[in-house]
Amino acid sequence: EVQLVESGGGLVKPGGSLRLSCAASGFTFSSYSMNWVRQAPGKGLEWVSSISSSSSYIYYADSVKGRFTISRDNAKNSLYLQMNSLRAEDTAVYYCARDREYSPFDYWGQGTLVTVSS
Amino acid sequence: DIQMTQSPSTLSASVGDRVTITCRASQSISSWLAWYQQKPGKAPKLLIYKASSLESGVPSRFSGSGSGTEFTLTISSLQPDDFATYYCQQYNSYFLTFGGGTKVEIK
Secondary structure, eight states: OOEEEEEOOEEEOTTOOEEEEEEEESSOGGGSOEEEEEEOTTSOEEEEEEEOTTSOOEEEOTTTTTTEEEEEETTTTEEEEEEOSOOGGGOEEEEEEEEETTEEEEEEOOOEEEEEOO | OOOEEEEOSEEEEOTTOOEEEEEEESSOOTTOEEEEEEOTTSOOEEEEETTTEEOTTOOTTEEEEEETTEEEEEESSOOGGGOSEEEEEEOSSSSOEEOOOEEEEEO
16 A cells, blocks of 8 residues: 655744655655645645656755755655745645656645744 | 646535536646545545546546646536545646645535
């Protein structure tokens, strides 16, 4: 069974940093591109970042470019999101999601809440 | 970036109704469109990919159509479990974008 489990969320002050993790199981992690998607409270979905299976290709939404860094460790079946210079508008539930050929986001984690507030 | 516009933003319907949600792209995305269902407090669930392909395990009352810039999600006979928010998403570009969502409410 495919499982994605996010962790690392919490309360952080504006300007602070946080590192999210996503532990994957039930599939060959190293064969799939992975993504982070977020959802602000009461709002819609926003794609944040994507990373290819071998980390060769990385993309970011303009809203986080230069502040967030996506990475992965295929030996540990883990995906990461390093978030720096956090702002109030980064407050959201952050989901990791798997890509499949011809289809994005076929599996999602349960999400982890990041709250940026003083 | 490619903008995705969904309509309506809210839809009131009854069990058994046929429901149609529209999604328009700001430029052609061929058939690179997916639909998701999200219930409160839960992660989204993939329903349709490549505009009209039904994800495994999704009931056949859900269907998708369209190409280019205009797409629709149809629920042929609304069931109690279908009251949720639905999102379209384009993946023609590496910079992925979602529609604003359509909340399907009980009439």
